[in-house]
Amino acid sequence: MLMPDFLERRSERAELMDDLSAGGEELREALRHLRRLNRLFAAAAPTLHGVRRLWEEAGRPPAFSILDVGAGSGDVNRRLLAWADARGIRMDITLVDWTEEACEEARRYFRSEERVRVVRADLFQLGEAMADVVTGTQFLHHFHCAELPAAVAGMLRASRRGVVINDIHRHWLAWTAVWLAARVLSRNRYILHDGPLSVAKGFRADDWRRLQAECPSGRPWYCAWRPLFRYAVVISKESLRTEDRS
Template identity: 30%
Template structure:
C-alpha cells in the first residue's frame, strides 16, 4: 500500500462486517474482539477523562447516547467508568444493524445501559435529548451526506424542546495516514485471527478521513481535534455553539 493510494478516501471499499450476507460466526467473533482492539487503538479512556467526565455531576443522573454501538464494548466501558467514579449515567446505545444489537443485548447486562436498533434520526423525530452523544469508528462508514446528517442529528439531540442545550457530542474515528495503515497491518491485525478485524481494520483506514477533510465537511460549531495515535475527534459543545449563534444556551 503506497502513500498515493491513501491520499483520498477509498469509499468504494466495503467492510466485510457491513455485508448482510457475511459469515455470522465471523461477525460474532469480530464483535467479541472489538473490546480488545479498541483498548489498543481507540483511546476511550483518555476521551472519557478529558471530555466526558468533566461534564458529569454527582448531583443528578446524566443521559448518554452512543450511535453505531456495534458489539457494545464502548458504551459498556463508559458505564463502568462512570459508575466507578460515582456518577449515574444512563446510556442508550443504538445501531442500525439488527445483528449488532442482538449480539450486544445478549451479553451480561450492565446497570443503566440499554441497546436499541435505531438510527439517530429516529431519536430526533421522537424528541429525545441527551447530555452526551458519542460514537466510535462510525464516521468512516458513512458517505459525506450521511456524515452531515449524523452531525445535525447529534446537534438536535444535544438540545431540549425549547432549542436550548448544554450537551456535548464526541465522535471518535481513525485518522487516515500511511503510518496508521502500516502500524495496524504489522502490529494489530496479526493479533486478531478468526474474525474480520484484520481485513476490515485496513479497509477502515483507507475509508477514514484526515483531520482537514473532517473539518471541511463539518457544519459550523464543530471542531476537529487529533489524538495520538492516528485518531480524529469531532466535537460539538452545544452550549458554546448556541451561544455563538445567538440562540439561548444553558450550562
Template identity: 30%
Template structure:
C-alpha cells in the same frame, strides 16, 4: 518509514470511500460477525483511545450525579459499557442508550449479560430525533468513515438535536503509519473475525484532519488525539438549549 509505507501499504493520499467492509455486507457470515463484535473490546482498548476521550471531552462536562448519553452505531456496545464503568468510578451514574440500526448487532447484544445503566435499541439517530429524545451527550466510535456524504450530514444534524451538552464523534485519522502499525498488531491475532481485514479497509476509508474539517458544519471542531484519532466535537454552550 516512507520506504516501508510505499512497500507494504496502499496509497493513502486520498480517502477510498468506494471500499466496502465485510461486516457491512448483509450476507456476511453471522458467526464471523459475532466473533468480530466479541473482539471489539480488545481492539478498542488498544486503538480507539476512549479512556483519553472520556477524560478530556466528557468527564469535565459532568455537572451532577446523573447524566445521560447515547452511543450512535454502537455495534456490540463495548464503548458504551466502558463509559458507564468509568463514570461510575468517578461517582456519576451515566445512563447510556446504545443504538444501531443493524438487527445483527442487536442479536449479538442480546447474547451478553445485562449491565446497569445500559440500554440497547435497534434504531437510528433520526428515529430518536423523531421521538423528541434528548441526552446530555452524544458519541460515536468508528462511524463517520462508514457514511456517505448525505448520511454524514444527517447524523451530524441529528446529533446536535439530541445533545443537551456535547457531541463527540471519534474516528480514525488516516495515515500510512496507522495502516502499518495496525497491520502488524493484527497479523497473528483475531483469526476467525473481520477485525484485521475490515480494520485495514477502515483506515483507507477514514479521513485526514483537513478532509474532515472541510466537511464539518459551522460550530463543529475537529481535534486530533494521539496516536491516530480524530474527534469531531460540538459543544452546546447553553446546556439544555
C-alpha cells in the same frame, strides 16, 4: 515520509460490516475480536475525553445520559461507566446499532449492567433530544463524504448538549499497525478486511475542516488529535446557545 497514494483521500469502499445481507456468527465473532483491537489501540480514550469536556461544560451535573450510535457491542462504554462511578455520576447509556448481531452481542456483553440498554435502530430514525450526549466511536467513517453532513446533523438532533465523534486518523502508520494487529489477533474475514479499510476511510485535519464548513448552522467544533492516531471531535450545543444569546 510521504503518505501512500491510496491514503491521500478517504476511501469510498464499503466495509463488510455495512452489508446487511450478510452477518451471522461470523459477524458476532468479529465484534468480539474488535473488542481486542479496541483495547489494544485505546479506542475508548477519545470518547471519554469528549464526554468529560461536555459534562464539565454543563456544570458537572450529577446525572448524565449517553446515546452511542453505531455502537457495535458497545465495549468502549465500559470506560465511561468506570469514569462515572469514580465521580459519583448517575450515568445511563443507550446503545444503538442497525444490525441484530451487534445488538445481540451488546446485550450479552452488558447482561449484568442495568445502566445500559440496547436499541436496534438507524441513526436517521432517532428522535430529538434523546440523551445529553450522542457519541459515535469509529462510526462516522462508515459514511461516504456526501453523507457525512446529514450523519452529523442526525447526531446533533438526537442530543441535548452535544456530540462526541471519535474516529481514526488516516495515516500510514495507523494503517500498518492495524493491518499487522488484525492478522496477529484474528483470522476473521471481517476483521482482516475491515480493519485496515477503516483506517483508509478515516480522516485528516483537512477532512474535519471541510466537514465543519459543510454542516448546517455553523456550530462551533472542538477537534483534537489524540494518542494512537485518533481524533476527538466535540460539537457543543451549549456553546451555540451562548453565542445565540450574545
